[in-house]
Amino acid sequence: DIQMTQSPSSMSVSLGDTVTITCRASQDVGIYVNWFQQKPGKSPRRMIYRATNLADGVPSRFSGSRSGSDYSLTISSLESEDVADYHCLQYDEYPPTFGGGTKLELK
Amino acid sequence: QVQLKESGPGLVQPSQTLSLTCTVSGFSLTSNSVHWVRQPPGKGLEWVGAIWSGGSTDYNSALKSRLSISRDTSKSQVFLKMNSLQTEDTAIYFCTRSTGGPPGVMDAWGQGASVTVSS
Numbered sequence: 001d002i003q004m005t006q007s008p009s010s011m012s013v014s015l016g017d018t019v020t021i022t023c024r025a026s027q028d029v030g031i032y033v034n035w036f037q038q039k040p041g042k043s044p045r046r047m048i049y050r051a052t053n054l055a056d057g058v059p060s061r062f063s064g065s066r067s068g069s070d071y072s073l074t075i076s077s078l079e080s081e082d083v084a085d086y087h088c089l090q091y092d093e094y095p096p097t098f099g100g101g102t103k104l105e106l107k
Numbered sequence: 108q109v110q111l112k113e114s115g116p117g118l119v120q121p122s123q124t125l126s127l128t129c130t131v132s133g134f135s136l137t138s139n140s141v142h143w144v145r146q147p148p149g150k151g152l153e154w155v156g157a158i159w160s161g162g163s164t165d166y167n168s169a170l171k172s173r174l175s176i177s178r179d180t181s182k183s184q185v186f187l188k189m190n191s192l193q194t195e196d197t198a199i200y201f202c203t204r205s206t207g208g209p210p211g212v213m214d215a216w217g218q219g220a221s222v223t224v225s226s
Contacts, residue, residue, distance in 0.1 A: 001168075034212055036152075043201055043216040044144075044152065050211065087152055091212050095167055096142075098152040 002026050004090050006099025012107045013083070019075040023088035023099045028069065032092035035064055035073045038085045047086075048073060080106075109133040111141075111202050113220035119192050120226050127220055129185040129202030136160070136178055140205045141185045142213065143176065145198040155200070158185055160207070192224045 003026035013019055023033065031051045036044035046055045048064035051071055061076045075082050083106055088099040115127035129141060136158075143155035156166040158176045166174050175188045185202060199219040205212045 032212075036213070043219050044203075044213075045216070046214050049214070055214070056210070089152075089213065094165055096154045096212075098154070101151040 001095055002029060002090055002093055002097050004088055004097050004099040006088055006102055008102060009100060010103040010105065013078055013104050014107050015078055015080060017078045019078055019082075019104065021073045021086050021088075021102045023071045023090075025069045025071070025090055027093075029090040029092035031066070032090060033064075033066070033071045034089045034091070035071075036087045036089065037082075038087065044087060078104075109204065109215045111204060111215060111217035113200060113202055113217045115200075115220050115222065117221055118223050118225065121192060121194065121224055123192055124188060124190040125192050125196070125222060125224075127187040127200055127202075127222075129187070129217060131183045131185070131202075131204070134204065136180045136183060136185065138206075140207075141178070142203050142205060143187050144201045144203055144213075145196075146201070146219075147195070147198045153198075155187070157205070194224050196222065197224045198222060 005024045033051045035048035037047050038044045047058050051066045052064045063074050065072045083104050086102045110132045112130050119125050138160050140159045142157040145153050145155050156176050158164050164176050173190050178185045199221050201219045203213045203216045
């Protein structure tokens, strides 16, 4: 199975920060990476699909990028509503595999 | 409006069988796939399995011997059955939709069904 190594596992952030979360794929997964936001007690919400595409209704301060086997989610000018857990997913090869998750916490 | 809703028992005894239902609306099961994803308490997401638009299935290899996913297209329902439950199967179980074309993979999710395996 393809491993998605997500870092950091947690991050202490301040409002207005630019935050970057990264997933490294153990083998080539092309553009087939999604990013999800999950708030406590809620289901995941897709934020980015196919590595760089903003999902419907997602604020433009969110962006996705790829450099080789590294995939990043960047939140520019962090707002309070962005404090949540974030998960990456690769679906180039089955089984789909998730990263371990990143928890954003306010300082 | 695309919606998915999981239902099932909250508590299952060890060694027993879990049965969950995902009832969908706003889309057809014959042109979309439905995946099950689970999340143990305080942990990350794990893909459980999927049923494709044509009715074929794929399962997480670690769960395959205990798992069955099926559907009733006339009722817009997808079913998950997992036998020989263990405490490690305690998790929130989500169903999520995927489409071959836009909008793509896991674009909509149910609210989740909490399952506790305990005697």
